[in-house]
Amino acid sequence: MTDPDASSSPASSDSRLADDTRLECKICWYVYDPKVGDPVEQIPPGTPFSALPSYWRCPECDSGPEAFLPIVD
Numbered sequence: 001m002t003d004p005d006a007s008s009s010p011a012s013s014d015s016r017l018a019d020d021t022r023l024e025c026k027i028c029w030y031v032y033d034p035k036v037g038d039p040v041e042q043i044p045p046g047t048p049f050s051a052l053p054s055y056w057r058c059p060e061c062d063s064g065p066e067a068f069l070p071i072v073d
């Protein structure tokens, strides 16, 4: 028997961020780079965007994480 569900799985697994993915604020174009972290909020270098604390906001315009879009190289 063949697997009837083989081709019907949800398409996008891209919604998951890689640990080194940079994100750009769509309001002010600030870029969060995990390699750099965020000295303003004392986020150490190497912190993935997904691991930022819930209080983290854009240091430039104070937008929440939902305002950030992944930068695809």
Ligand SMILES: [Zn+2]
Binding pocket: 025, 026, 027, 028, 029, 030, 058, 059, 060, 061, 062, 063
């Ligand atoms: Zn911003």
